[in-house]
Amino acid sequence: MTQLALVIDLNVCVGCHACVTNCKEWNTSGAAGPLVDLNPYGKDPTGTFFNRVQTFEVGEFPHTETVHFPKSCLHCEEPPCVPVCPTGASYKRQEDGIVLVDYDKCIGCKYCSWACPYGARELDLHQKVMKKCTLCVDRIYDTTMTAEERRPACVRACPTGARLFGDIHDPESEVSRAIRENGGYQLMPEWGTHPANHYLPRRKTQIRIREDELERADNPLKIDRQLPRPEKAEPALDDVTSW
């Protein structure tokens, strides 16, 4: 069985909101109709988004880290929103595990949003139906697009490559490997919802600079070598100037 999902690398996300913007752009112009956006430039803007990036500060000053945390529907393997829906508008697809809302059946009772511990569902103020991330189901199966384009809009937009997309039930997929090798985890495991989306934790990264990165190996004239080369122990420009 296939279970499509996103894997989000918190080590790489820089909180630029490109995924939020591209998600909104793609889905608001999609077949389901616009995602409401009220008072966008006014004092109290509000609207429907499938995807949000939140920011948390971890630790105590001065030993703090900023964690940018993108969150959309996690497409749970045991979705609590589905059984409570009285109309069957909320459903999980057998073939790929995507949790969707049938906007034509939804009566807007909000019960599914109460049943979601992650706050991943938002009622659209204009259409009065529940909306949520579709994993860009209208993109990923669109054969008129190139294989490269057949990925969710947020994945396509991410400039740092913090978002991976694939089948977490296929042990050989890119996402499964990423989860396995980087200690990928699920949100709020205590409720047994088994979210399909996983997060990769922050890791200690070290910058390794190799000699050929400082000096271009393919430079036939060896111009790099003619440039003045300070000793590594000498103060750099940043150390001696104050802006």
Add this chain to the structure above:
Amino acid sequence: MHPAFSVIFLTTLIGAGQGLFLALFTVESYAAFGLLPMPSGDFYAVGSAIAFVLLVLGLIASFFHLGHPERAWRAAAKWRTSWLSREVIVLPAFMGMVALYGLAHWLGFNPVFAQLPSGAPVNLTAVLGAIAWLLAFALYICTGMIYACLKFLREWHTPLTVINYILLGGASGFSLGAALAAALAPAVMPLLAGWAMIITFLGLVGRSATLIRNARLKPKSTLQTAIGVKHPKIVQKSMGLMGGSFNTREFFHGQKPQRLRAVKWLFLLLAFVAPIILLGMGMSMVAGGVLLSAFVIQYLGLLAERWFFFAQANHPQNLYYQSVA
């Protein structure tokens, strides 16, 4: 959670309607076994009509909770998994049975089918009443389970939620029944007023148990499990939005803790303490007005109780929206 008045009115109105029917059928059962003089058909007919009106008002209130009320008929589809769907089926079924029960009494159409060994007759109203009695309890269970089945709303996820829906609905219904009996069947008034006092007292016990339980709850989800970072100190700096959103409106009551505490003491007084005193007074003085005021005050108290019930529930999604409280 944000208390929605549509749901507050729905649950309190149908609760009282169910309770009133249960009061009527209690009288009929007592009378059938010769424990009480049988009241006239008018008492049952008027009582059923009032119960029916309460149920209709509740049904109307429920529509205000829907984004698409014209599609409400679809809500009966998932009765296998959804308590809300089950409620949507049981409520009209119960309304229909109450209407038939009242109609049979009003027309005096009451053929006897059989006789119990004790001599009590099994007649049409007894059969209709027994079915409606089962449906009334089924409806209480459905309504309570809508909230009790949401396991991570831990203030609700307890059998006490269902028990309280039964007791509080029953209490207000029996209070109303007592006031009605004072006007139409004074002989059965002490029975209903007495039961109303007992059920109100049990309601006080049940609701207090819930308050004590909820005061001791420790959240199972924390910011640590919400974002998966195992550090004791995490502070949210941005919710990812600059204004409000569905998430900040639907899951916050937006009131200060003092207001919540005040409402708690208010509903304990209005829904339980005052009605017990007034019911006792009305019963001893045989005063319909006092009994009616007991019901009205109790109903207002139950509105506050239901508001508090919703406001007190702390949804784990709020962990992701920390800076709005």
